[in-house]
Amino acid sequence: GQQVMQIPQYQHVQEGEDFTTYCNSSTTLSNIQWYKQRPGGHPVFLIQLVKSGEVKKQKRLTFQFGEAKKNSSLHITATQTTDVGTYFCAGRYNFNKFYFGSGTKLNVKP
Amino acid sequence: DTEVTQTPKHLVMGMTNKKSLKCEQHMGHRAMYWYKQKAKKPPELMFVYSYEKLSINESVPSRFSPECPNSSLLNLHLHALQPEDSALYLCASSQVSGLTSLAKNIQYFGAGTRLSVL
Numbered sequence: 089g090q091q092v093m094q095i096p097q098y099q100h101v102q103e104g105e106d107f108t109t110y111c112n113s114s115t116t117l118s119n120i121q122w123y124k125q126r127p128g129g130h131p132v133f134l135i136q137l138v139k140s141g142e143v144k145k146q147k148r149l150t151f152q153f154g155e156a157k158k159n160s161s162l163h164i165t166a167t168q169t170t171d172v173g174t175y176f177c178a179g180r181y182n183f184n185k186f187y188f189g190s191g192t193k194l195n196v197k198p
Numbered sequence: 199d200t201e202v203t204q205t206p207k208h209l210v211m212g213m214t215n216k217k218s219l220k221c222e223q224h225m226g227h228r229a230m231y232w233y234k235q236k237a238k239k240p241p242e243l244m245f246v247y248s249y250e251k252l253s254i255n256e257s258v259p260s261r262f263s264p265e266c267p268n269s270s271l272l273n274l275h276l277h278a279l280q281p282e283d284s285a286l287y288l289c290a291s292s293q294v295s296g297l298t299s300l301a302k303n304i305q306y307f308g309a310g311t312r313l314s315v316l
Contacts, residue, residue: 119303121303121304123307129309130286130288130307130308130310131288133304133306133307136304176240176241178305180303184246184248184253184254185243185246185256186305188240188241189240190240191239191240
C-alpha cells in the first residue's frame with residue numbers, strides 16, 4: 089500500500105551546521121506537506137508543495153519536491169537551538185488523506 | 199484565529215469508563231480529522247469528516263466513536279478502551295479535504311489530549 093519513507097530517523101548536529109531530511113514514496117504523490125513538532129507539542133504546519141520540481145524557501149529552511157513528485161526534502165542552513173524538534177513529511181496520493189513519514193528527530197547542540 | 203482547541207488536555211480513564219474528547223475550531227473549516235500518536239511515532243489518521251459527514255474511517259475499533267454535531271465541533275467518544283489505546287489524540291482541521299483545492303488542504307492541529315488508560 090501507500091507509504092512515505094523518511095530518513096534519517098535521528099540527526100544530532102552542532103549549532104551552525106546544516107541539516108537535511110528526506111522523504112520518499114514509491115508512487116507519485118499529489119502533494120506533500122511538512123510539519124514540525126516540538127518535544128511535548130503538536131505538529132505545526134510549515135509548507136505545502138504541489139508542483140513537480142517545486143522549491144520553496146522560508147528563511148533558513150529550503151523545501152524541495154522532486155521532478156517525479158515521489159520525493160521531497162527539507163534542508164535547514166546553519167541550525168539553531170530553536171530548530172530542535174521532529175520534522176514530519178505528509179504525502180498525499182489520489183484520495184482524501186495524508187500519509188505521515190516516520191519523522192526525523194533533530195537535536196542541536198549549542 | 200488559526201486555533202484548534204482540544205479538551206481536556208489530559209485524561210486518565212479506566213477500561214470500563216466512558217469518556218469523550220472534544221475539538222473545536224472557528225476558522226470556518228469544513229474538514230476535521232482525528233489522529234492518534236504514540237510516543238516517538240508519527241500521527242496515524244483515524245477519522246476524517248468532510249462537511250459534517252464521515253468520509254474516512256481507517257478501520258478504527260468500535261470502542262472509538264466519532265461525532266460531528268456541527269461544522270465547528272468534533273467529538274471522539276471512548277468506551278471500554280484498552281491500555282494500548284493510551285496515546286496523544288490530535289484533532290486537526292482544514293478548509294476542505296478534496297483534491298480540487300490543494301491550497302485549502304493545510305491541516306491545523308490542536309494541542310492534543312494525552313490519554314492514559316489504566
